[in-house]
Amino acid sequence: MVKEFFKNLLNKLSFNPFKRKTHVKLGLYGPPNGGKSTLANRICQDWLGEEMSSVSHIAHETREIKIKEQVNIKNKKGKELTFSLVDTPGIATRIDYEDFLKRGMKKKEAKSRAKDATKGVIDAIKWLDNMDSVVVVLDATKDPYSQVNITIIGNLQARDIPVLIAANKVDLKRANLDVIHAAFPQYEVVGISAKYGKNIEDFYEQLFKVAK
């Protein structure tokens, strides 16, 4: 009876440290071309049977925030978690339309893509405050010690947002998980291939631990 009283009281005060979250706003963050949209598509394919975002080898394909509501994920124990999955544009410190020209785009298209990409970065940073948990998607074949990665993770830490690092593209020979572990030793790192679904079950298990 006493237990019930305190439980009701905490519920009335909208604060219950023992209550398990059942709906989580999950953000996918990271530098451009790390595979955020590929991972978003993998998650949506696995649990909803449909894709979420378009993907491209040219950086800044995702230039606006994309949200997929009601993504229900089950873990091995049968527990369920409902996500709002938020795919964000890649965060960069430089955007040069000439880089897009080099990838075969026309000048007008390249300039428009660059302009939209800058807006996308601003939106991604602004949305940090709205997230309950974040998966930082890094390209495991690239140097993780970039200031963009450090700034993203530092800002999540400052906001007390739980972080899972997905080291993507482990299907490639150049992938080096050890370097990512060494760069961010305080975080859980899961090596995955979002494109081919490699190790994705481990990723979902870790997601449950981080998002609970």
Place this chain on the structure above:
Amino acid sequence: MVTFQFVPYNDIELLSSAKRINKLLNIVKEEKIVIMEGRLRKEEEADLIEITMEEISAKFRGIELSVIYPDKNKQDISQKMRGVFVNLLLGNRQGLTIIGPASVVKKIEQNPDKIELFTNESKTRYRKKKRKK
């Protein structure tokens, strides 16, 4: 020619976040590489990226940013304590921040113990020498 401008911590210590970022960005827009004593707060680093994106134009293509900061995991308790006292007395002067314009700095590679800065100009210079041959 590449120009570096040193910004001592005293110069930014009393400025608001917005003024700090504007001061640094104004130097970078003059095509100079900023070497700042200390580091920005984490939120200020994110603001710096945000404001950089707002200001991108045909002339200004963004920045390259890197911060060297002592790894607290490698410090013993006395070093950590000393760091806390120094920060309290003098402000967070530890570390070094490098900000360069994307038009000048091609990339900054950061390993735990060293920073390598590659400029666009050095590539052009190399090409010019090649042509002379």
